[in-house]
Amino acid sequence: MRVIFNEELKAVADDLDHMVKGVRRAINGAGDALLNQNLEAAQAVIDGDIEIDALEASVVDQCVKLLAKQNPVATDLRVVVSTMRLATTFERMGDLARHIAEAARRTYPASPLPAEAQPLFTEMQAFLNDVADQTVAMLSDRDTKTAEQIIINDDKLDELHKKTFELAQSENWAGTNQQLIDVVLIGRFMERLGDHAVSAARRVVYIVSGFDPSKEPARDEDTDIA
Amino acid sequence: MRVIFNEELKAVADDLDHMVKGVRRAINGAGDALLNQNLEAAQAVIDGDIEIDALEASVVDQCVKLLAKQNPVATDLRVVVSTMRLATTFERMGDLARHIAEAARRTYPASPLPAEAQPLFTEMQAFLNDVADQTVAMLSDRDTKTAEQIIINDDKLDELHKKTFELAQSENWAGTNQQLIDVVLIGRFMERLGDHAVSAARRVVYIVSGFDPSKEPARDEDTDIA
Numbered sequence: 001m002r003v004i005f006n007e008e009l010k011a012v013a014d015d016l017d018h019m020v021k022g023v024r025r026a027i028n029g030a031g032d033a034l035l036n037q038n039l040e041a042a043q044a045v046i047d048g049d050i051e052i053d054a055l056e057a058s059v060v061d062q063c064v065k066l067l068a069k070q071n072p073v074a075t076d077l078r079v080v081v082s083t084m085r086l087a088t089t090f091e092r093m094g095d096l097a098r099h100i101a102e103a104a105r106r107t108y109p110a111s112p113l114p115a116e117a118q119p120l121f122t123e124m125q126a127f128l129n130d131v132a133d134q135t136v137a138m139l140s141d142r143d144t145k146t147a148e149q150i151i152i153n154d155d156k157l158d159e160l161h162k163k164t165f166e167l168a169q170s171e172n173w174a175g176t177n178q179q180l181i182d183v184v185l186i187g188r189f190m191e192r193l194g195d196h197a198v199s200a201a202r203r204v205v206y207i208v209s210g211f212d213p214s215k216e217p218a219r220d221e222d223t224d225i226a
Numbered sequence: 227m228r229v230i231f232n233e234e235l236k237a238v239a240d241d242l243d244h245m246v247k248g249v250r251r252a253i254n255g256a257g258d259a260l261l262n263q264n265l266e267a268a269q270a271v272i273d274g275d276i277e278i279d280a281l282e283a284s285v286v287d288q289c290v291k292l293l294a295k296q297n298p299v300a301t302d303l304r305v306v307v308s309t310m311r312l313a314t315t316f317e318r319m320g321d322l323a324r325h326i327a328e329a330a331r332r333t334y335p336a337s338p339l340p341a342e343a344q345p346l347f348t349e350m351q352a353f354l355n356d357v358a359d360q361t362v363a364m365l366s367d368r369d370t371k372t373a374e375q376i377i378i379n380d381d382k383l384d385e386l387h388k389k390t391f392e393l394a395q396s397e398n399w400a401g402t403n404q405q406l407i408d409v410v411l412i413g414r415f416m417e418r419l420g421d422h423a424v425s426a427a428r429r430v431v432y433i434v435s436g437f438d439p440s441k442e443p444a445r446d447e448d449t450d451i452a
Contacts, residue, residue, distance in 0.1 A: 060307075064304065068300070077290060077293055092446055095446055169402075173403065176395075177394050178395055180410075184410045222325075
């Protein structure tokens with residue numbers, strides 16, 4: 001029974017790993033679409049989101065079957081429940097990357113961003129590319145050091161996100177109202193990508209801690225004031 | 227065993243019911259804060275979100291204990307898993323209402339919205355107040371007719387949401403860039419509240435259908451193009 005449980009859990013972990021690698025590709029591709037007007041990259045992110053959604057459904061389905069057949073308790077049970085919740089977080093990250101790709105596709109061959117917003121969004125994207133790498137590494141190694149780095153670093157992304165509002169209200173702002181809408185929404189999507197990575201990181205810390213209740217991530221990370 | 231399972235499941239259902247009623251209060255209060263500059267209402271929504279978060283943690287905790295002790299299978303198991311996912315959806319709705327309340331508090335005693343945006347947001351809020359009532363009713367009666375109504379009606383909210391962008395780009399727009407930011411973000415929060423209500427409605431349809439796979443809600447409802 002134990003051997004079967006471990007084998008089946010391994011299969012779910014592999015799917016979750018595919019999922020998070022798909023999310024990394026989506027984040028990288030969305031950035032390429034946004035900053036370099038790469039239409040193929042945009043389309044690949046949009047098409048690839050279907051696969052991420054299918055992987056989520058598969059992970060949840062396998063977890064429900066594991067719960068039914070193996071009746072895991074204690075740590076095993078919490079691993080299965082946490083796996084379902086991680087899959088939901090990653091599915092959402094795929095959606096957010098898709099939204100950025102859709103904005104880039106809509107304005108192609110122009111950028112959705114005015115020129116003065118490029119440096120700030122380039123910085124945010126570089127940050128998110130790092131977060132995407134860290135999320136993959138954290139998950140494959142159950143590495144709490146990387147997870148804690150993701151949690152600590154997120155303040156930096158929140159700072160950059162605040163700058164999108166300052167930019168939109170500055171005297172130098174020369175963009176159209178459509179560009180202002182895109183700056184606000186794309187900035188928000190990027191900030192939310194960071195929040196979800198923090199949620200995932202907290203969940204990994206919770207798993208590795210042996211489900212120490214003081215480390216339980218009870219809620220969404222979205223505490224920014226609008 | 228069966229009697230204990232049903233009793234414990236009833237306790238979780240009661241917590242979920244408290245949660246969704248808290249979400250309704252939050253949606254109503256956020257609207258009152260936004261449209262009537264009701265500062266007390268804003269603060270009540272912000273403070274009340276802590277209770278919604280605590281209820282989510284409690285629902286998930288009870289579900290994990292139910293899975294461990296009772297080893298539910300088939301329909302019972304899927305009810306428990308769906309209950310956890312509904313709690314997460316409602317927690318998120320509480321956050322979104324809180325964001326709207328925070329925006330209203332930030333600009334008090336002024337409105338975050340320019341005068342020309344009031345009629346549109348009044349219409350969106352009336353829609354969301356109805357959705358909040360329907361969500362409470364759907365959950366307490368496991369009522370698929372109401373659930374299907376929520377799903378069908380959501381197009382109307384998406385239409386209203388699109389009008390926020392049209393408004394922000396119209397020649398009549400006389401607001402500041404800060405107001406434009408608020409129109410975009412508050413509009414987005416309201417549209418997301420509707421999406422989450424649709425997610426919850428699809429989950430209730432799936433539960434009542436006896437977990438017919440063709441009715442499984444596999445993903446987030448957020449398909450709008452940014």
